[in-house]
Amino acid sequence: MSFTLGVDYGTNSVRALVVDCATGEELGVSVFNYPSGHQGVLLDKNNHHLARQHPGDHLVGLEKSVRAALADAAKKNGFSPDKVIGIGVDTTGSSPIPVDAKNVPLGCHPEWAKNLNAQCWLWKDHTSHNEAAEITRLAAKHRPQYIAKCGNTYSSEWFWSKIWHCLKTDPAAFDAAYSWVELADFIPSVLSGINDPKKVVRGVCCAGHKALYCDEWNGLPDKEFLSLLDPKLAALRDRLYDKAHDATVAAGSLCPEWAKKLGLPVGIPIAIGEMDVHYGAIGSGIKEGVLVKAMGTSTCDCAVVQAGKKVADIPGICGIVKGAILPGFYGIEAGQSAVGDIFKWFIEVVCLGDGKLYVQLEQEAKSQRPGQNGLLALDWNNGNRTILVDPMLSGLLVGQTLYSTRAEIYRALIEATAYGARAIIERIKEYGVPIDVVVCCGGIAEKSAMTMQIYADITGCAMRVSGSSQACALGSAVSAAVLAGKAKGGYDSFPEAQAKMTSLKDIVYEPKPENQKVYDDLYALYRLLHDSFGGVKNNADLSGVMKELIRIKEVQSKAL
């Protein structure tokens, strides 16, 4: 028997998973909640764009979660730590960390511990929206090819925007950093005992999607372009990396120090780091024709297309990067900046509710027919990632009367995220990428049958659910099994490993034609608001929106 470990760094916690390579059975699991900030996120009450994480939380969490997962697995017959043949790591991204010349995060130095700019700049940090807009402008003028593959818009959530913002607003922190490492590359480098940022093995997943890396133009953006931003960024390029890799390349092998900390064999291979959703796509059985939606605080959509084929640049998506998900395939990423986070905001911040309230409101909301709430929302409380790529957009709710209930608003927010999902699917298909099946992973997909049915009815796609409730960690474990290879008890290819180690749940949510019809009308209203407030159309007639919501509401109320 052989086992691999998948370690998944989320927004609020890190999770470790022990997987049986032969069957995909999940033998042990443990979750560690980051102790710092608000549920692990460092905030600034005067700047709601800011979201950081303490790198010390990541290191403590690595040891604690892996140790506990191994202890959990040890209760099962046949498992022992010496049968672990590899470790895979996935994280949120772009979540770059400023590090010193020894690959130690700035935030782990006592003198920088309190400085928010010295911490890990979490994916959802939007402080650098001005820098993102300026990079978009400069690239459009001087290097259009750089942004053609990421929807023609560089995001404030990404690598260069964040680093440039640090340089502009806190030059002391920027100067104190020798280099910057994505969390997805940093954790494998720690496990491998790499103490020089130049030697950290970088994954093409973060590099290609977030840092404008592409083999076509010899890696990262050239120094001439970076000088247009700031000469210091051009100088930084020399302290970053020349080459980024897909999952065929190892990030390293387990160093003695961390082997001891974790109680695992020295020298086992460490898979290349990928972003959570990319490994989650692998853990959900991604292949050509399958769209994987990872539904959590935010949502990411992944698709793949064989590398030989021609793929058009798709406006508004987050990127098309060769090898970002599966080696030998283009990885296509899109997403919504907030999904679960919007529900959480409504339940916890507005309603001051807890877990029970989710259950109660879902119970009430599921008896409502489409359109019966009379409400329409935009899913932009954290900006719009795809297809508008604009972090400066915000939420909107329209149609409320004096009688609109919590459950009606809750359902409207769920519907809003489904309309956002439909906009993404339509955009990807429009550019010729096949989507035959949608597989969802993440807590929402498992917990809320109502949400899945609403997604099916609104997108018109049958929705399936990943067999694992920890698809990201499972995908990391799959990558580790492929890296270890058949000879060590793993696999020689991803399709073989996925066939044995991943699965789908039996349930299929099929679109209901009578609901689709109503939601098509509501989606037209959603697009009207989307295009008006999003700046796609500047002369829309909105005078019918409220009346049309009332008309649909009345029809659907009488339909009961």
Added chain:
Amino acid sequence: MSFTLGVDYGTNSVRALVVDCATGEELGVSVFNYPSGHQGVLLDKNNHHLARQHPGDHLVGLEKSVRAALADAAKKNGFSPDKVIGIGVDTTGSSPIPVDAKNVPLGCHPEWAKNLNAQCWLWKDHTSHNEAAEITRLAAKHRPQYIAKCGNTYSSEWFWSKIWHCLKTDPAAFDAAYSWVELADFIPSVLSGINDPKKVVRGVCCAGHKALYCDEWNGLPDKEFLSLLDPKLAALRDRLYDKAHDATVAAGSLCPEWAKKLGLPVGIPIAIGEMDVHYGAIGSGIKEGVLVKAMGTSTCDCAVVQAGKKVADIPGICGIVKGAILPGFYGIEAGQSAVGDIFKWFIEVVCLGDGKLYVQLEQEAKSQRPGQNGLLALDWNNGNRTILVDPMLSGLLVGQTLYSTRAEIYRALIEATAYGARAIIERIKEYGVPIDVVVCCGGIAEKSAMTMQIYADITGCAMRVSGSSQACALGSAVSAAVLAGKAKGGYDSFPEAQAKMTSLKDIVYEPKPENQKVYDDLYALYRLLHDSFGGVKNNADLSGVMKELIRIKEVQSKAL
């Protein structure tokens, strides 16, 4: 010593007030909550437009509230019921009641008791929006003068829309009714023992503002026009009234039956019924140059202009009616369909809070600077009465992030109602009606200093507060004192009576220039949404709204 009684019928309760004619001192008061429906309002869960009241509640409430107010006054030195020289009544409106040939409400007959259409059609009932639109269309074509004085739009809240809707949707109820009487006319007719609807003395306040009554065209709309709606409405005209009166005419005198029920002298005069806000305006000292805002569940704005002057028709306001408020003056009415009701919805329905939460959220919200919440709302949860006159509009909230708090949303809703108030003031002034001072009455004006300051900052007007917390009932009592006359211990004119019986609180809320500047920017955004969703402008560019809210928020957050 002499005293008058004011009886004020609100949406959820009726209030009786005993007033000293010499000083305006309020000696006794009592509130009776209507027992039927939800807080006194009969609702239909399948039709949120519907709002009715049980006439039995009005009659029980009359006896109970007056009896209790007299008992309360009896504790004071000098008072005895035989010194009461008159009664004034104000009510919500348009709130027409179907009555039989003996002036008994249909809803008081056992066989009609459960039929919602046989009850009092409460002011905020919007079921007849189609009929209102059709009356507007027909009047514009055949009798433009009819609607020129009510903003060129007939409302679903008004007399003919409601009666026509009853005829169309429940002909049996329509046929069972001999006539229809406004609640403001009905209560005085009950007190006067009038048992023939044709003999009920009708006030010009409801007649002129709600039923298209005008001396210029010989009273109610002519039968030819009503036949265009339905021949049965033309026939009904003969069973309504020929003449409506201002407050110089008595509605009647107290009949022996009700004198006994209430313990008051037989034969004392009963003042003409006016709508609550109109008598509230009198109780708040209305005169030319003063705008009185009655702030409650909804808001009504009243102004007066001397009858000799030329007053232009003002688009979008509720009406210009000679004698509707003060005899000898044009009364101008405007209003917002929901104000306190919006706060109540948010606090009680969304937040599931109670009285304490109002206090808590105001405490939190008052420390926020203008624009700091980053939010903007439209105050249309119950439609828009002035200046768009469209019940089919609904609420909107924009700018919410994942961190927007209850207190921020609460403040945004208050601000929304203040923007709506500004739109009304600007419209009235634009047509040459002077507004030098704004006097507010009602619970909100007294309880929430924050709301008053926001109104001052947003409207740019100094806000004053009525000296009485029961301005409507006080105004009714003033009217009764004038009707009784100086010889009986009252007054011979309204100015004299107002000077002695009404007052203002000392506090003045002055606009703060630094707040006005920010709110001017936000009001421009409000008007953009107002005009787009309200159909005033059909080609607005909304792409900057969310970004401008963020810009203002960031400026105001740093200003701290």
